[in-house]
Amino acid sequence: MxxxxxxxxxxxxxxxxxxxxxxxxxxxxxxxxxxxxxxxxxxxxxxxxxxxxxxxxxxxxxxxxxxxxxxxxxxxxxxxxxxxxxxxxxxxxxxxxxxxxxxxxxxxxxxxxxxxxxxxxxxxxxxxxRIEDAHTLAQCLAEGRLDADLARETGALVARFHREGIWHADLNAHNVLVTAGALYLIDFDRGALRTPAEAWRLANLARLRRSLVKLGAIERIADFQATIWGPLVYGYERTLGA
Ligand SMILES: Nc1ncnc2c1ncn2[C@@H]1O[C@H](COP(=O)(O)OP(=O)(O)O)[C@@H](O)[C@H]1O
Ligand SMILES: [Mg+2]
Known part of the structure; x- marks a missing residue:
C-alpha cells in the first residue's frame, strides 16, 4: 500500500x-x-x-x-x-x-x-x-556467527542504500539487523539524501569497520581482513556497480 x-x-x-x-x-x-x-x-x-x-x-x-x-x-x-x-x-x-x-x-x-x-x-x-526475530550484527559477532557470507551480505546491504544516495549518519554494527531471511539497516537519525560521492560512501564504510574492530572483531576472528572485511567490501562493490 x-x-x-x-x-x-x-x-x-x-x-x-x-x-x-x-x-x-x-x-x-x-x-x-x-x-x-x-x-x-x-x-x-x-x-x-x-x-x-x-x-x-x-x-x-x-x-x-x-x-x-x-x-x-x-x-x-x-x-x-x-x-x-x-x-x-x-x-x-x-x-x-x-x-x-x-x-x-x-x-x-x-x-x-x-x-x-x-x-x-x-x-x-x-x-x-518492528523487525521481528532480529539480532544486531554486533550480537552475531559476539555469538561467533559473523562469517564471510554474512559479511558479503552486509556489504551488499549498505551498497543498496548508497546506490540511492542514502547516507547513514551512524553506520555501526548495532544498526544492522540480521534475520533468518534478510538484513536491514536501522536508526536513520540524522541520515540524509546526498549527491553520490566516494568520500561519504567510504566514510560510512570506515565507520562500520571501526565499530567491528571496537567490538573485538580482530581478536575474535582469525585473519579479520581476509575473512570478514575483504568479503564485506567485495559484496559492497559488486552491488554498488550492479
Ligand atoms: N524497527 C526495529 N525493529 C527491531 N528492533 C529495533 C528496531 N528499531 C530499533 N530496534 C532495536 O533497538 C536498538 C536501538 O534502536 P536505534 O534505532 O538503533 O536507536 P539508538 O541507537 O539511537 O538507541 C537497536 O539496536 C535494535 O536492537
Ligand atoms: Mg542505533
Missing part, C-alpha cells in the same frame, strides 16, 4: 503518521503508559536507554525517544534546538524511512513521528514497524 503522510497539529507540537498503515494513530501512542495500561508494552534493552516494543493496531512497533549521545547528554539529554518542523529529528527520519520504503529498501517502515516544543527547544519520538 502507498504511504499516505498526514500531519496533525497538537497542543505544543505535532505528529506525522502514515494514514494508510495506521489510520487510528493518536498522540497517545507516544506514551509508554498508554500501552502499559493495555498490556501492550514490552521493553527491550539495547541502544541508548532502550526502546519500547508496542503492540499497536498497525502491528508490533518500536517506540523510540530521541536522546543525545556524548557529553551534552549529561545536562541536556533529550532537548534539541528548534529550527522548524521539517528539521526535527523525528520528522526527518520518518520521511527518510518513507523514501527508503518507496524504493523497497530493507529499513523499518515508519508509522508515526512527533515533536513537542519547549520554548526554543523540542523533544521527539518515532514509531516504526
Amino acid at each position: 502507498m504511504m499516505q503522510e498526514q500531519i496533525r497539529e497538537e497542543a505544543g507540537g505535532a505528529m506525522l503518521f502514515d494514514a494508510s498503515l495506521a489510520p487510528a494513530a493518536d498522540v497517545r501512542w507516544f506514551d509508554r503508559g498508554y500501552w502499559q495500561q493495555r498490556d501492550a508494552l514490552r521493553v527491550q534493552s539495547g541502544g541508548r536507554g532502550g526502546v519500547a516494543v508496542i503492540d499497536t493496531p498497525a502491528g508490533a512497533c518500536v517506540l523510540r525517544h530521541y536522546h543525545r549521545g556524548g557529553l551534552v547528554a549529561k545536562f541536556n539529554h533529550d532537548h534539541y534546538l528548534w529550527t522548524g518542523a521539517a528539521h526535527t529529528r523525528s520528522f526527518a527520519e520518518f520521511r527518510l524511512l518513507a523514501h527508503a520504503a518507496g524504493l523497497e529498501l530493507p529499513a523499518p517502515q515508519p508509522v508515526a513521528a512527533r515533536y513537542r516544543r519547549h520554548g526554543l527547544s523540542y523533544t521527539a519520538d518515532l514509531i516504526t514497524r
